[in-house]
Amino acid sequence: MSTIFYSTFITGFEKVIEEALLLRLKKVIVQTVGDGFIVYRTDSSMDDIKRLKFLNNSFVFLKKMEGTSGKTINDLLLEVIKDKAMVRDIHTAFKGKRHTIRIRASVENQFVGVDKALQKKVEQVLIGQGNLTVDRSLADLELWVSMRKEGFTLFGVRFTKRANYEKTLAKGELYPELTYLLCLLSDPKKEDVFLDPFCGSGAIALQRASSFPCKQVLAGDVDASLVNALRKRIERSRNKITVGRWDARKLATFDTASVDAVVTDPPWGNYGTTDIDLDALYHDMLIEFSRVLKPYGTLVVLTAQYELFESKLADVEESLVLIAQYHTLVSGRKAGVFVVKRAP
Ligand SMILES: C[S@@+](CC[C@H](N)C(=O)[O-])C[C@H]1O[C@@H](n2cnc3c(N)ncnc32)[C@H](O)[C@@H]1O
Missing domain, CATH: 3.30.2130.30 (VC0802-like)
Known part of the structure; x- marks a missing residue:
């Protein structure tokens, strides 16, 4: 019926x-x-x-x-x-x-x-x-x-x-409906090597590992306390996620063309991160993502710095091609979600 x-x-x-x-x-x-x-x-x-x-x-x-x-x-x-x-x-x-x-x-x-x-x-x-x-x-x-x-x-x-x-999420942690949609936009496949290089609490990686089949989920952050907290959380949840501490601008442990999907939420310039030079960070991260992504690999980025992201993406348009863009609100703040493909 x-x-x-x-x-x-x-x-x-x-x-x-x-x-x-x-x-x-x-x-x-x-x-x-x-x-x-x-x-x-x-x-x-x-x-x-x-x-x-x-x-x-x-x-x-x-x-x-x-x-x-x-x-x-x-x-x-x-x-x-x-x-x-x-x-x-x-x-x-x-x-x-x-x-x-x-x-x-x-x-x-x-x-x-x-x-x-x-x-x-x-x-x-x-x-x-x-x-x-x-x-x-x-x-x-x-x-x-x-x-x-x-x-x-x-x-x-x-x-x-x-x-x-509101009572259970860590500070800045994205809520599950949003992390699910971000993962979905990356067109998840069971043979995927998946990466969130600015993982914070690890919400995106945890969602990817628990909701869609995949080969490997990798997550990391520059902040040691967040990396440790995520390692503990993974032990409790028994999700298979490899956690690293790194600078997302130089993912030295990753080979060129080794990742199928990068889904991430880089710093937006709030919560005490205003000392970060976002202009340089967005430029450098896109160069690095374009290196680690396989040809036809997918990049999904959520950011309130959508104008900055668009301008930096234009600088690397030969290797990263914008496929779709969504306008949304995250905690009342305007944000953009960009779906980008690695050119062959
Ligand atoms: C917007 S938050 C991510 C929040 C995450 N999506 C969540 O749900 O918890 C951005 C994260 O990037 C990290 N970060 C800032 N600069 C970084 C860098 N150069 N390399 C790696 N991580 C960095 C910050 O420590 C922060 O955890």
């Missing part, structure tokens, strides 16, 4: 997400793709969707209501009470099992409070059929009413649970 879902994802990756969904889910028909969200019909189950590591949140789609910019969240919650078909769809999607549910409302991606009396009325409608009970703190399902900046509102029931990364 096919169901309509919607999922949210990191802004800027619309095309990548659409392609990835078409490849991984059964009989996908994409209905709408917008800034950071996609609505699609599929024969795949909620469990299949839960396994997709590149999505943020996933929902059973209930309704997209146009022209809601003048409305209040209370007006939109009243819609849930009025729209019998919407409530019926919720009960159909989650019939058979007992679930807890709560209501969440957002305006332009920020959660907002809701009128208590109205909240209670909506809850009464939701629990009408018996298998749903309300839990305002730790529900496994959430009815989301999301007013978007584009002037429409999405109604859906969230069935995924995103870990609270």
